[in-house]
Amino acid sequence: MRQIVLDTETTGLEPEQGHRVVEMACVEILNRQVTKRHLHLYMNPDRDSDPEALRVHGLTTKFLSDKPRFPEVAQQLVDFVRDAEVIIHNAAFDVKFLNAELRRAKLPPFTELCGKVTDSLMVAREMFPGKRNNLDALCERFGISNAHRTLHGALLDSELLGEVWLAMTRGQDSLLDDGADDSASGAGAGAAGAQGRFDASGLPIIQVDAQALQAHEAYLDGLDKAGGKPCLWRQIDAPPAEAGGAAV
Template structure:
């Protein structure tokens, strides 16, 4: 069964290349598209100050992180947890960029060398809802995921919400999503792609009695219509 890990991070700012660091990591495990409860959560001391704008987003202060472990102290535990899993991340390039930078600072290989792959739910949402707002909050509202407890960004809470969003985005069993349109009173029906690759349809062969009854109906239609096109074609090709 596929093991998937929904992952989110909070950071000191927006640019890993300019020295911003990870301050929180939240991971939620799915096996067979079901929550297992085997989650992982870290607050981290980034060894630098948090930008004021970032603090307004997640509400995490410099003082709160002073006694928290550094990334180097949790790296082994985190990488072992993520190993061979398929990561599900919203706007994956951002989080992967920060994780790659943290690993590089420790002289380790890039994240993709540890995991099976990455699903970017932002890219997925843009396919399902082209032209719409596809932030995590917007998707929660659109897909009926309760995000009432999300007043600030938090890595573990956001990963939990994203797990629900991902399951709804890819549920497959439902053919349609009814979405609130931008214009009040307008309803948009969005067709989702349904994965039929695992569905095996039984082939039921007709019995001799059923074949005879079917042939009798065709003969009767042929007589009453003065000669049907398909019977003429069948005779021409020597099928009957």
């Protein structure tokens, strides 16, 4: 499964007011492992950033003046996200900007270029209702260091969101570590295959002592009393003759 974590920085809040994307980053996750493949681009927006936006990302007009414009790099984005699930925090914001830029480049809307878009903010709100769910809060909640995040940057934020996403969606993929490794590398048949190869012959055999047996019998007596009849455990363990006699 190929996933892309994406983030953008912009000159302001509304593309309808002429605001543009100035930075874009995509980080690849393949089989729940962050790979070394990423796409990171700065773009010349042909305008100044609003003061509030500039305080967030710190990308000055002078710094961006010699960078390519979005149509010049749009195909790189198209090729990188093609058919993948794209994970974006507050996806509605980024997607409306990307759609505006793609229209200028005479390309289809973003959702037609990738496999699907998943909003990690919406997922976080379902998991942690009533709590702060911005990227900083999620990093703190999952113990992910973001001390180096003094300004918002698309690449850094994508890398942090990738770690947060894996922590948010982490499940018990396999009871055995080697099963998870095989699945990630594509070398094995996954958790089921790993369990099928497991050899239990080397496990120690622990004998039950008389005190433990006595405690077990006392526990079963309590179950019998509560249920008004022998518990299922004793019915299963009953000798065939005894079980047959009881049925007559």
